[in-house]
Amino acid sequence: MKVATFNVNGIKARLPKLLQWLEREQPDVACLQELKALDGMFPHQVLRDAGYRSVWRGQRSWNGVAILARGADLVEVRRELPGDPSDDHSRYLEAAVGGVIVACLYLPNGNPQPGPKFNYKLAWFERIIEHAAGLYGCGHPVVMAGDYNVVPTDFDIYDPRSWRKDALLQPESRECYQRLLGPGWIDSIRHLHPDVPVFTFWDYFRKHWERDAGLRIDHLLLNAPLARCLTGAGVDRWVRAQEHASDHAPAWVELDLSRLPGKAAARRRVP
């Protein structure tokens, strides 16, 4: 099973490129962020014609997340992150696909910092830390994928100097990300590629793509059952190289689900 995450920066503006990527890379599951569209504008029929079922939660102008599944049923588990009923941002979706729990998240950017937006980011982080701790040991294979808006270490950016005051590099943001990983979540791309720079985002400004001046902010985290299945991880950089591209490129993992605990183990857990 190939699971990908892609911040599309506008589903309407990006639809042709999204379809092209789906056709070429054939991910089994795709988590999308920054739809920037109302629910009614989500192109679910076009995606269905391309072979993908969808669950989505849109919002006018900003945010918005979706999970696509190729040729498989998709069961929505939840469409909001617990912990703050007053939070009306569309930033979280959770669904079950082929026995795997897929969480799709769009963590707040947090700029400028300090300020209310950064406080919202940290508060959102506390909520996902709490929820992810429960997901980690829930007994099912879980992948938590999305735009985390955190550069985990200085190795995950081309040059941290001009970004020191940015919310994505703040010690508080990084400390939250480490606490999120705490229960044992595997940061797939860094786990398989510990020694090479990997980027998933390149600013539109100042020829960042042309200079490969990128950041690694889109992550796919795996709990223990899925960590044993991890056989590959990478970034579809060709998507970012195109005209009219999102500022993010899709990141993905390849999972060999035959390595999941067998039915004997499952039977033992069920009375």
Added chain:
DNA sequence: ATGGCATATCCTATATGA
């Protein structure tokens, strides 16, 4: 401190992103 670019909407202007 600002701006560079892209996308959105209350679109000849403004908010947001990272």
